[in-house]
Amino acid sequence: MADDIKDIAHAVDAASVMRLFASPPRVLALGEPTHGVDAPLLLRNALFRQLVEREGYRTVTIESDCVAGLLVDDYVTTGAGTLDEVMERGFGHGLGKSTANRELVRWMRAFNADRPASDRVRFAGFDGPLEMAYAASPREAITSLHRVLADHVDAGLLPCTAGTLDRLLGADERWTDPAAMLDPSASFGRSAEAGQLRLLADDLGALLDAWTPHLIAVTSR
Known part of the structure; x- marks a missing residue:
């Protein structure tokens, strides 16, 4: 039985994550300890970059408005719009104000800039178009x-x-x-x-x- 944190802790990098599985999962979910703090999201960004560059993952999805997220996906895949516009209109729950999310979107756009459509990284929201006090217009x-x-x-x-x-x-x-x-x-x-x-x-x-x-x-x- 492990009695030291060193026996159960793992480095947060793509190689360590992949060693946790018998085979690479098609969907890899990452939790975060709290909302509204950039530190875990910056760690997520670093891990996602490694998963894209070393393991071939091609979509990141976050707990945000699935309809608004289409604007972000359009931006990172084609360059439509501007970074400021998609950060303002492409996220739910105020997540577009996050420095870490802005860094993620900027990196995704740069990664996709010279790649064929089949190899571009995609973005998606997996939450409904809902806020705490209202639902968005349909x-x-x-x-x-x-x-x-x-x-x-x-x-x-x-x-x-x-x-x-x-x-x-x-x-x-x-x-x-x-x-x-x-x-x-x-x-x-x-x-x-x-x-x-x-x-x-x-x-x-x-x-x-x-x-x-x-x-x-x-x-x-």
Whole structure:
């Protein structure tokens, strides 16, 4: 039985991590002892760089808004936008203010700059588009889905136009009123417009399911 911390502690580097497994895991999860502190995130960054450069990992995902994270992924893979923009709009929970997260995004963009698309490092959020006191407007999710379908399926199959979605969504601010956390009557989710959007979202989702094989065939590289 180990009775010294030296017998159970390991260096935080890619080689030591890989020795913990019989074979390299496809998904490797790292915990952090607390939120809002950069020190463990800087350690995460160093380890991630090693995992990318030495072990071939090609995606990092963090506990942040999955929809907003698409902006970060677009930036690190193509250079779209600016670093300041994606740090402001591409993270949930205020994580874009973290110096360590900014360093991570900057490094990912530099790593990808001269690489073919198949070898670029990707970014993803794995949290819902939610904050402590409100949920984000569904605009980005539902309009992006509509746009993809409109580009690749017969227009007659779509349950609505982009203009209809925009009218029902209205101003994003009415979706994010923190008062709804304590007062259900303040929630725009109880409105007739939200009810119509839910039905349209279901129809768009069903259309996506039906056309997934076709979409994969025409969009995959």
